[in-house]
Amino acid sequence: MPTVTLRFYEELNDFLPSPWRKRDIERQIQPGESLKHLIEAMGVPHTEVEVVLVNGDSVGLDQQLQGGERISVYPLFESLDVTPLLRLRERPLRTPKFVTDAHLGKLARYLRLVGFDTLFFNDIGDQRLVEISVSERRILLTRDRALLMRRTITHGRYVHAIEPWLQLAEVVERLDLAGQIRPFSRCMVCNGSIVAAQKDLIEEELPDQVICQHDQFWRCRDCQKIYWQGSHYSNLLKSIAGLVADNRQAGDVES
Numbered sequence: 458m459p460t461v462t463l464r465f466y467e468e469l470n471d472f473l474p475s476p477w478r479k480r481d482i483e484r485q486i487q488p489g490e491s492l493k494h495l496i497e498a499m500g501v502p503h504t505e506v507e508v509v510l511v512n513g514d515s516v517g518l519d520q521q522l523q524g525g526e527r528i529s530v531y532p533l534f535e536s537l538d539v540t541p542l543l544r545l546r547e548r549p550l551r552t553p554k555f556v557t558d559a560h561l562g563k564l565a566r567y568l569r570l571v572g573f574d575t576l577f578f579n580d581i582g583d584q585r586l587v588e589i590s591v592s593e594r595r596i597l598l599t600r601d602r603a604l605l606m607r608r609t610i611t612h613g614r615y616v617h618a619i620e621p622w623l624q625l626a627e628v629v630e631r632l633d634l635a636g637q638i639r640p641f642s643r644c645m646v647c648n649g650s651i652v653a654a655q656k657d658l659i660e661e662e663l664p665d666q667v668i669c670q671h672d673q674f675w676r677c678r679d680c681q682k683i684y685w686q687g688s689h690y691s692n693l694l695k696s697i698a699g700l701v702a703d704n705r706q707a708g709d710v711e712s
């Protein structure tokens with residue numbers, strides 16, 4: 458049977474069993490097998506792959522293999538300049554929108570907190586999630602890689618981190634969103650738009666201590682929830698900024 462040689466780069470290695478990580482892998486193939494089939498059979502969802510080089514040429518995932526090819530597989534990494542190469546999908550929209558699966562509710566709230574339009578449903582089937590992602594052009598965030606292997610999904614991201622605020626830092630960093638953070642523009646509870654609220658008009662709805670300590674308030678247009686900039690919020694923002702900076706310094710790009 459013909460064979461090919463593959464190598465996966467950066468965080469794509471997280472999807473592989475340890476003997477395959479960061480090294481050349483020899484794999485038997487069926488003649489005519491597509492790149493997408495081969496890569497997903499090894500455990501890597503197609504949504505995570507951004508650029509594939511076959512014998513040095515940038516190709517699409519529908520490329521058929523004959524044997525003897527040398528294949529390099531690179532992840533979606535918005536801050537990496539791959540302009541000269543064929544990207545496998547169009548770049549995410551300028552202002553990306555998200556839908557998370559039912560296990561990532563806290564991440565959804567954090568994304569809203571920093572201003573990103575994010576849908577989250579407690580009780581929703583996988584098929585419906587995929588439909589929403591495709592029809593509303595929302596990036597599907599999940600830790601379920603089988604979900605990302607569905608053929609119709611075009612914009613999805615596997616979330617590697619376990620802790621919700623680390624998940625937020627990961628999404629912000631990998632999609633290069635730090636410059637698009639807009640605090641107090643979106644409601645954590647319902648994803649509605651938030652607008653500045655006049656203090657004297659909402660005073661009676663708030664505890665005295667909050668009224669004394671804060672002057673700026675915001676209100677959700679949809680569910681009417683009132684927001685102010687508490688210590689939890691500023692700590693969170695500092696943590697995200699620190700994490701993104703740390704990750705950039707570490708520069709885990711392989712040579």
Ligand SMILES: [Zn+2]
Binds near residue numbers: 645677678
């Ligand atoms: Zn709301």
